[in-house]
Amino acid sequence: MNAPRPPTEQEKFGRHRPLTDRDAHEINRVEELSYDLKIHEIIAAEVVAIAPDAPLSDALDLLRLHRISGLPVVDEENLVGIISVEDILRALQNGEIHLPVKNYMSADPVSVRASDSIVEAIKIFTETGLGRLPVLNENKRLIGIITKGDITRGILRAVQHDYQEEEVRRYRASHLFEDIVSDRTTLVLRYAIQAGDFTxxxxxxxxxxxxxxxxxxxxQLARRCGIAAYEAEMNLIIHTAKGGVLKLEVESNEIVISAADDGPGIEDIQKVLQPGYSTASDQIRAMGFGAGMGLVNIQRTVDAMELKSAPGKGSKLIMRIAMSADDKKGAL
Amino acid sequence: MNLRDVIAISKGEILTPQLSADAEIFSGCCADLMSDVLAYSRPQAVLLTGLINPQVVRTAQVADVRAIVFAHDKQPPPETLAIAVQENIFLIRSPMSMYELSGKLYAAGLRSCDADERA
Structure with a gap:
């Protein structure tokens, strides 16, 4: 005669609360990865399973041998349950380790699909407190088991991969000047700027x-160049008839940023260099620009600035930033 | 000062929950003029502003500003939020005025961006 057994892990917790919109909102890179990574990408390739009629002692041996804490129970390729260390401990307590696995397993276990994002598994883990979930393929066949440990390892691997990619990119780029031998190497980046394109x-x-x-x-150097380029770029957007070209030239000891346009040109260069002189519209001022400080700012930021203009033809602004050995963290 | 302190002191609402609020803020800057942000802000600063257009975030990014607090509960448009998330610039909306925000943050020990230059 069997005493009524206490509920198993699966029965006790079951599956409840769906993910709310608010939960879904709290996303950062790791969480992003939990959507990008699929379950089949992070689980172990081999799955150890046991038959429902096998004795619980066999299940215990398998758990020991593979140093795992739970086993799927499979009957003719169909997943019928899951047996965990906790279930076996209960059997031991009751002196029933000789009974078949099916007597102590959790039947109809909650499972996930191999093609699901790992976030599905995370949701079930947090909602239910379960330790492991069977993974089924599209034909409902068991192909593996996912644990919280698999998720941690999978995310750590992906984060490390991200980091290495940026490092490699940076490494490749920073060796540009060393790897390419010439008497004078210049890297030129050109950007077409549209007039009025505030977007x-x-x-x-x-x-x-x-x-x-x-x-x-x-x-610090990147910031200075960014500031000078930004003021010049906004000038092209605000003040030119057809936009212009923003150009960055990187040489071994100097960075030259230039902004060139073909009109309308500047009548009085001395005037536009005065702090606060502006011809910008109220609409542009409402956006926080056009207060007549752009060129003043550039002058403060760069080592040398030159403004040339011919009314009716166009203007060219040249900004030079010298590089000390200190600025060249990489090959720059 | 930690970014979490800035959020608490400004009684702010987080507009970029996707981004981490674990950041150290070194100084504060208050401007509605983008050239002033570029001229006077310092890396890892918080910017207090009344402007909500996408250029505010672009300016912040170029100037290495870490977080922006919009005063008077102004809600920036989706484009502003999108650039902020992409460039990892934390956005906060506060019911306070720029004057009150500056005062509260300064009193809590956050110094002005250009304090070093005048010292």
Whole structure:
């Protein structure tokens, strides 16, 4: 005569609370990875299983041998249950280790699909407190087991991979000047800037700053170049008839940023260099620009600035930033 | 000062929950003029502003500003939020005015961005 057994792990916790919108909101890189990574990418290739009629002592031997804490129970390729260390401990307590696995397993276990994102498994783990979940393929056949440990290892591997990729990119870029031998190597980046394109305003400067960081420039130098380029880029957007070209030239000892346009040109160069002189519209001022400080700012930021203009023809602004040995963290 | 302190002091609402709030903020800067942000801000600063257009975030990114607090509960448009998430710039919305925000943060020990230059 069997006393009614206490509920198994699976029965006790079951599956409940769905993920709310609020939960879904709290996403960072690791969480992003939990959506990107699929369950089949992180689980072990081999799965150890046991038959429902096998004795519990065999299950215990398998757990010991493979140093795992739970086993799927499979009957003719169909998943019928799961047996965990906890279940076996209960059997031991009751002196029933000789009974078949099916007497102590959790039947109809909660499972996940191999093609699911690992976030599905994370959700079930947090909702239920379960320790392991069987993984089924599209034909409902068992192909593995996923544990919290698999998830941690999978995410750590992916994060490390991300990090290495950026390192490799940075390494490759920073050796550009060493790897290519010439009497004078210059790297030129050109960006076409559209007049009035506030939506993309600053994108070119952001890319310039990023490129310099990848080339191994120190953050202060990249920041100075970003600031000068940004003011110049906004000037092209605000003040030109048809936009212009923003150009970055990186040489071994100097960075030259230039902004060139073909109109309308500047009547009085001395006037535009005065702090606070501006011809910008109220609409532009409402966006936080056009207060007549752009060129003043550039002058403060760079080592040398030159502004040339012919009314009716166009303007060219050249900004030079010298590089000390200190600035060249990488090869730059 | 930690970014979490800035959020608490400004009674702010986090607009970029995707980003980590674990960051050290070294100084504060208050501006509605983008050239002033570029001229006077310092890396790892928090910017207090009344402007909500995407250029605010672009400016912050170029100037290495770490976080932005929008005063008077102004809600920035989706484009502003999108660039911020992409460039890892933390956005906060506060019911306070820029004056009150500056005062509270300064009183809590956050110094001004350009304090070194005048010292």
């Amino acid at each position: 993309h305003g600053g994108n070119a400067s952001a890319n310039i700053k990023r490129a310099l960081l990848r080339l191994g420039a120190n953050p």
